[in-house]
Amino acid sequence: MTSIAIRLSRLHFPVTSLGPGHRIGIWVQGCSIRCPGCISMDTWNAGRGDTTVESVLNAMAGWLGEADGFTISGGEPFDQPDALLAFLHALRTRHSGDILVYSGYPLETLPLQRFAGLIDVIISDPFDAAAPQTLKLRGSDNQRLTALTPLGRDRFTALATERDNDRPQLDVVFDDLAGDAFLAGVPRRGDLLRLQRLLQNAGHLAGTTQDPRQP
Numbered sequence: 001m002t003s004i005a006i007r008l009s010r011l012h013f014p015v016t017s018l019g020p021g022h023r024i025g026i027w028v029q030g031c032s033i034r035c036p037g038c039i040s041m042d043t044w045n046a047g048r049g050d051t052t053v054e055s056v057l058n059a060m061a062g063w064l065g066e067a068d069g070f071t072i073s074g075g076e077p078f079d080q081p082d083a084l085l086a087f088l089h090a091l092r093t094r095h096s097g098d099i100l101v102y103s104g105y106p107l108e109t110l111p112l113q114r115f116a117g118l119i120d121v122i123i124s125d126p127f128d129a130a131a132p133q134t135l136k137l138r139g140s141d142n143q144r145l146t147a148l149t150p151l152g153r154d155r156f157t158a159l160a161t162e163r164d165n166d167r168p169q170l171d172v173v174f175d176d177l178a179g180d181a182f183l184a185g186v187p188r189r190g191d192l193l194r195l196q197r198l199l200q201n202a203g204h205l206a207g208t209t210q211d212p213r214q215p
């Protein structure tokens with residue numbers, strides 16, 4: 001089952017800005033939803049990042065002893081439902097931490113019955129750049145945080161609250177091999193473009209992965 005194909009954008013540990021504790025962040029590659037203003041345009045293309053569930057599990061193995069939970073984002077995890085199912089089954093058998101999955105699909109359209117017991121919390125619905133942004137863990141307030149298990153309720157109830165936009169929480173991650181940096185977490189609206197301008201004004205070559213379209 002773990003030899004099943006999956007498209008992966010990146011892995012990182014520890015991530016502290018996408019759920020409680022020190023988490024393994026898994027960003028899948030490929031998103032067919034394409035919300036205007038999405039900050040992760042680099043994850044849209046489904047034509048790259050090919051690997052297997054087994055390879056992803058092997059790459060994460062050294063982190064499992066220290067991890068409190070997992071955050072699966074993207075990209076759109078439910079665009080790869082078979083791979084997601086195999087991956088979640090494997091996580092559940094290897095670790096007792098909580099599992100948070102992001103999806104841009106409306107909650108009512110997700111095949112949650114098929115994933116019963118495998119996801120503790122889901123943050124659903126497409127990013128809407130015209131909606132306010134006042135809630136923790138979410139890019140826009142139309143996105144719903146739903147606990148699906150007692151563990152999810154236990155770990156995320158305290159996070160289903162208003163965010164402090166004066167102190168956004170982000171992890172800055174450097175990729176030594178590619179020479180890139182990326183931000184894990186949910187930045188404030190416009191922060192990536194502000195950061196890009198700051199770096200460019202300081203003479204750096206800087207681009208962002210934010211979709212320039214506005215609704």
Ligand code: SF4
Pocket residue numbers: 031032033034035038039040041043074075076103104105126127
């Ligand atoms: S916000 Fe999420 S669902 Fe929307 S386009 Fe970006 S990756 Fe896809």
